[in-house]
Amino acid sequence: MSVNVKNNEVGVFALGGLGEIGKNMYGVQFQDEIILLDCGVLFPEDELLGIDYVIPDFQYILQNKHKVKALVISHGHEDHIGGIAYLLKELNVPIYAGQLASALIRNKLQEKNLLRDAQIHEINEDSVIRFRKTSVAFYRTNHSIPEAYGIVVKTPPGNIVFTGDFKFDFTPVGKPADLHRMAQIGAEGVLLLMADSTNAEIPTFTQSETVVGQSIKNIIQQLDGRVIFATFASNVSRLQQVVEVAKETGRHIAAFGRSMEGAIKIGLELGYIKDDADVFIDNREINNYPAEKMILLVTGSQGEPMAALSRIANGTHRQITIQPEDTVIFSSSPIPGNTTSVNRLINQLMELGAEVVYGKVNNIHTSGHGGQLEQLMMLRLMKPKYFMPVHGQYRMQSIHAELAQRTGIPKENCFIMSNGDLLAVTEDTARIAGHFQAQDIYVDGSGIGDIGNIVLRDRKSLSEDGLVIVTATIDYQDKAIISGPDIMSRGFIYMRESGDLISEIQQQIKAAINRGLNENGNHVNERLIREIIIDTIKPLIYERTQRTPMILPVLLDINKGVRNRKKKTNKTNVDA
Incomplete structure (x- = not known):
């Protein structure tokens, strides 16, 4: 089926992120201008044997590459930036991202020898990117990484708003969300809202990040042995909280895992991680300090087989073996599809004699995505005419659409879409204007797209x-x-x-x-x-x-x- 967008319509589509959690990539098209929003990866489910990542299908973009004006990034998580290197091999599109996301993108492109020709432009919440017929503006939100932005694509028929990943954290680590700006955008008029649906099944507010910091401190204060702390490397706010706990408990931190070391380096350079007490030590020096004075920050909280924590559990890590009185803290929740791998890893660590702290009961992790009350709050602030739930599996999109209807948006104005569907909207109309190919593209060690x-x-x-x-x-x-x-x-x-x-x-x-x-x-x-x-x-x-x-x-x-x-x-x- 082909797509048919009229000259007076704005086309909105997804190459990834609909019916799934990850692989986020969306597009806004008006006449001969296409603005791309994010370009992420999806972590494979267990049945995708040997697959490293799943990336979006760029075919529609490449067929319309003369129209693509920009790739605009909401924040620096893998499911929003992990596919950029693969896109740039096909199309050298200008990239607009916040300072932290830009640094993380540069780091990834450097590894793949793509940085030299990349066009990366740093933006902030006050930036406006202008093109001939459209423009792009931003507003500050809260997430589990600094510099998380909502994106406003301004087109002649009306404003298209993409929330990115968001929650409303009233005691955040870092800057609070700009509620005034969101209300202002809503007052100006929102033609279509594309909103994060991940936690649409959670009826309450998502717990604040500072609550997690206090829980981590309470746990570590009671421990006499070494702490092995596993979390997402890109969760820079969580890393800063671990630094604060280390300072207060008199411990030193050593980082293990390439992505963890890279994220800490970038966080220190940009000031999001503050090591004013020389907490960090070279990871080759861990044996020079008593076990009770050490926190080891490691990758592998999702059970990735080659990450530091998995190698520790398998006994193949060159420097770290599990010792008596070691405590492993999982400060993360399993991504859908990773539960089996994470449970297997926890079992291995416990069999080796480690104490393992994990799960919601310990308050050592909180989501970066808002629950139903926060989604309702975003809908009330933005007051969109049309609504498109994104970033979620079908049941999450469906629940989110029902929430939108409770705020007064008519059912016929809510669109639960699939990757490849194209929604065409004007001031007064909205219709599905066709479908294009947007299948999963598999990446493993042998290459891209050759695994069927x-x-x-x-x-x-x-x-x-x-x-x-x-x-x-x-x-x-x-x-x-x-x-x-x-x-x-x-x-x-x-x-x-x-x-x-x-x-x-x-x-x-x-x-x-x-x-x-x-x-x-x-x-x-x-x-x-x-x-x-x-x-x-x-x-x-x-x-x-x-x-x-x-x-x-x-x-x-x-x-x-x-x-x-x-x-x-x-x-x-x-x-x-």
Whole structure:
């Protein structure tokens, strides 16, 4: 289905962030100008084996790249900036972001050798970015990272407001939200509000960040051993609170994990983390201090297998092993899809003898997203004509739309959309103007976008049922098996205890290859023999084991080397 936006309409769409938590990327389009809002990643669920990140599908943007004027960033979390490097490989769009988010983006682009050509412009809450037909303004909100901004895209038909991630924290760490500015924007008129739906299922206000700081202090004051503190590296406000606790309890801090070290460095440079008592020490010096004087700040609060905390739990970290009286504090909640990994990590740490503090009951983490009361407050302040819940799974979007209706927004003016849907609005009308492709793009160590459903299916099969490798050397001219077939198993059966099954598989393969060589005349080839092998032993293996391992025939053609040598000889004679 194509999209059809008229000249008098503003088109609003999402490449990610609808029906999911993460991968946030939205767009506002008026005539020949497109303003992009955020460009994040989604952390993969457990069934996406081997996938590092999921990023937005940039196809629609690339098809309209001549219209793209800017990428505007609401704040510096991964689910809002993590996809920028992948976008810049395709389109070098100017980026507008706050000072902290700009520093985090530069750090990421530096790692991927993309910084030199990047166009990064720093903004603040008073900035206005002007284009020929549209402009962009900002307002300050509260979140779990400093410099979180709502974004106002001003177009001729009306103002489109994107809240970014927000909550109303009346005792924040850092500056409070600018309620006056929000009310002013609402008084000016909001045509469409795109609002964060993450905590639409929470009926109350979200707990203040300062409550968490006090809880962390109360816990650490009672501990006699070393503290291993795991949190999101980008939660700079939380890191500052840990610094305050360290100062008050006479402890030193060492950071582990590349992203944690980078976030602390940036936080110190920009003044969001204040180390006026020389709390931080080089992480190579941790053994020079008593355990009761140490806090280790580590990455891995989401159970990431290569992060510092997972390596500590697995016993593979070069510097840190769990000691008696160690306490591990998880100052985070599992991202949807990570719960199993986090629980496994907690179990590992407890088995090693560590005390583990986690969960809501300890007040050691609070969300950066507002609950229903805060969402209602935002709706009342902005008073939009049309409403589009974003940043949330479908049930969250649906609840948020119901909240909007309670504030007086008609049901027909609330749009629960999917990635790729395009909403076209004017002063008096709103309609779905079509749909474009906005599928998930998978990123792993081998590259971007080359991992499809077939690859994921194969990975799932390998993880569950293992692999059977069949090797044989064949003379296709004389129609004979020269050696083999030999069987190897990986993750399927224990070879030494399965001799009878291996022998039966070998006999059936040998008989099947001989039939294939003798019954197919001159049409026999490697591809045909491979298919015969798979078709022969797949039902046998399932009948004997009730499992379906991946079967990989590896066939050597004894005549292939001779043919290649003849080709080279003929080529030499022709050249001569």
